[in-house]
């Protein structure tokens with residue numbers, strides 16, 4: 001079947017049409033099998049990890065941009081977004097107060113525009129000395145009351161990484177490593193991924209890491225999916241094009257594989 005016709009009719013409509021007219025016909029059943037993956041419904045309705053609070057990190061810069069992206073998430077069936085601004089002492093020294101004030105601004109704008117979607121704010125912590133101090137003072141913004149999203153340099157493993165993990169756990173939090181597929185210092189050391197898992201670290205994979213099939217990030221994402229070690233899926237949306245990419249990836253087979261091989265915790269409700 002010509003793909004332009006498929007696009008014009010809508011893939012789900014074609015499946016419904018075929019089902020209605022001749023469910024038992026072998027040929028039609030074969031065609032239905034070919035298109036069965038198109039009927040896949042995104043099981044994620046809570047997005048975890050984005051930069052949609054305006055003007056406080058490298059994410060959106062205006063309230064208008066923020067609302068446009070949030071509306072796009074809603075159109076894709078998302079009911080809740082957990083927004084995670086960067087906290088990096090050198091470049092984005094955000095505090096709990098700054099983040100909560102911005103969250104309120106966006107929540108009020110959503111209410112005014114009658115956009116019915118829940119938003120929560122946490123943070124994406126960069127592992128540095130400032131992060132250790134924040135843990136010590138327990139001045140942290142977890143998501144769902146107990147999880148802390150953190151990231152490291154892409155190039156080299158911080159000497160304090162395992163101390164940071166231990167300190168987070170000692171305060172009663174569950175550490176969640178943002179986009180594990182992006183850390184080049186771990187690419188030749190799959191055992192280190194397994195070590196982090198054995199220490200109790202959960203992994204949040206970025207959907208947008210699946211956009212470029214020739215990139216090393218994509219290859220590592222596939223490996224982690226196959227190993228069944230992914231715990232959360234997130235968009236890491238900074239701009240509208242990230243959500244457009246998300247919409248495309250949701251319809252691809254590789255996205256469906258994630259749920260067949262991993263126990264994802266942010267599907268319809270957050271566990």
Ligand SMILES: [Fe+2]
Nearest residue numbers: 049050124236
């Ligand atoms: Fe991020």
